[in-house]
Amino acid sequence: MGKVIAAITVSLDGYVTGPDDGPGNGLGTGGERLHYWVMGGPWTYADERDFGMGAADREYFDALTADLGSGIVGRGMYDAAGAWGGQNPFPATLFVLTHRVEDQPAESSGFRFVSGFDEALAAARADAGDGDVSLGGGADLIRQGLEAGVVDELAISTAPVILGGGKRLFEGFTRDLDLEILATYPATYAVHTRYAVQR
Amino acid sequence: MGKVIAAITVSLDGYVTGPDDGPGNGLGTGGERLHYWVMGGPWTYADERDFGMGAADREYFDALTADLGSGIVGRGMYDAAGAWGGQNPFPATLFVLTHRVEDQPAESSGFRFVSGFDEALAAARADAGDGDVSLGGGADLIRQGLEAGVVDELAISTAPVILGGGKRLFEGFTRDLDLEILATYPATYAVHTRYAVQR
Numbered sequence: 001m002g003k004v005i006a007a008i009t010v011s012l013d014g015y016v017t018g019p020d021d022g023p024g025n026g027l028g029t030g031g032e033r034l035h036y037w038v039m040g041g042p043w044t045y046a047d048e049r050d051f052g053m054g055a056a057d058r059e060y061f062d063a064l065t066a067d068l069g070s071g072i073v074g075r076g077m078y079d080a081a082g083a084w085g086g087q088n089p090f091p092a093t094l095f096v097l098t099h100r101v102e103d104q105p106a107e108s109s110g111f112r113f114v115s116g117f118d119e120a121l122a123a124a125r126a127d128a129g130d131g132d133v134s135l136g137g138g139a140d141l142i143r144q145g146l147e148a149g150v151v152d153e154l155a156i157s158t159a160p161v162i163l164g165g166g167k168r169l170f171e172g173f174t175r176d177l178d179l180e181i182l183a184t185y186p187a188t189y190a191v192h193t194r195y196a197v198q199r
Numbered sequence: 200m201g202k203v204i205a206a207i208t209v210s211l212d213g214y215v216t217g218p219d220d221g222p223g224n225g226l227g228t229g230g231e232r233l234h235y236w237v238m239g240g241p242w243t244y245a246d247e248r249d250f251g252m253g254a255a256d257r258e259y260f261d262a263l264t265a266d267l268g269s270g271i272v273g274r275g276m277y278d279a280a281g282a283w284g285g286q287n288p289f290p291a292t293l294f295v296l297t298h299r300v301e302d303q304p305a306e307s308s309g310f311r312f313v314s315g316f317d318e319a320l321a322a323a324r325a326d327a328g329d330g331d332v333s334l335g336g337g338a339d340l341i342r343q344g345l346e347a348g349v350v351d352e353l354a355i356s357t358a359p360v361i362l363g364g365g366k367r368l369f370e371g372f373t374r375d376l377d378l379e380i381l382a383t384y385p386a387t388y389a390v391h392t393r394y395a396v397q398r
Contacts, residue, residue, distance in 0.1 A: 013368075158357070160380045162345075162369070162376040164372060170361070170363075181386075186380070195359055
């Protein structure tokens with residue numbers, strides 16, 4: 001069985017979005033700066049810009065996703081991303097954790113709606129085979145994984161911005177967990193660190 | 200005039216202490232893990248252990264403090280540290296921001312009590328001459344510096360631990376600030392990153 005890897009980008013003050021994120025406002029007000037590392041520099045939603053990672057970002061991303069078999073994201077993130085235009089852009093099945101499974105898109109979309117964290121994880125693991133399962137966010141999905149004790153690796157990209165508001169990754173999280181630093185990838189628009197979660 | 204450098208260690212979930220920090224309980228419950236990088240590994244308050252930084256930690260620390268002229272800490276941090284046994288262990292005057300300046304210790308202690316952030320900064324800058332002024336914590340002192348717009352550099356050591364409670368560095372902080380990554384020092388017990396605060 002592969003690993004469960006929770007990966008997300010946070011601001012230095014711990015937010016995964018700026019204020020007022022959601023459909024039509026993506027990562028929230030000012031939140032585009034969280035993903036400068038993905039785009040290789042400043043961008044806006046008006047741009048038709050493609051991904052453009054720097055070398056260190058790419059090294060991090062490729063190492064993290066090398067054995068990826070499937071992924072899970074929360075419905076909020078799926079909606080905020082506009083369902084990525086209706087087609088899963090990732091090279092693996094993406095399970096969407098949602099209470100509203102009746103919205104299930106066509107199988108050809110590459111998305112599969114699942115209700116309940118345990119069910120989503122079981123489905124993603126079955127789909128991944130020997131591969132890893134990614135928990136891609138939002139914050140509540142990653143907290144659920146950490147609460148459930150199923151996260152093997154936490155991969156945090158810290159962007160050089162203080163947002164002052166938004167959705168906080170560890171909001172309401174009260175568990176004490178030891179981590180081990182596995183690797184750090186310093187880059188221009190983020191510091192990427194992979195942590196093993198100790199059991 | 201030198202730079203104002205705010206430097207502090209945080210957990211991955213953004214706490215500068217564990218729960219219930221204070222006199223007799225130092226960095227709070229479980230908070231010793233924040234300073235494994237300072238000690239070079241696991242330690243407890245019962246140890247008579249000396250500093251023992253690894254090479255990358257030392258490189259970070261030496262670069263950060265190379266031009267240090269003076270420092271400021273909050274009274275809470277001073278008290279939680281037991282006034283470092285009554286003698287300033289740092290190679291520069293340490294100003295203690297406090298409402299209770301009547302407790303002023305002897306000048307030979309190397310500590311100087313000052314009331315009010317602006318007064319403390321003015322006194323520390325005068326004392327530092329061309330040197331840098333460090334804002335060493337706690338969290339509220341660093342937030343005051345960031346609010347006042349006087350912090351040139353923010354130096355964050357992120358320890359590989361999730362504390363689940365304690366004093367949060369950015370608690371109640373609502374400003375949006377752009378940062379620039381100046382340098383990252385990956386180590387075993389912390390990832391150290393120096394950020395320039397954009398004006």
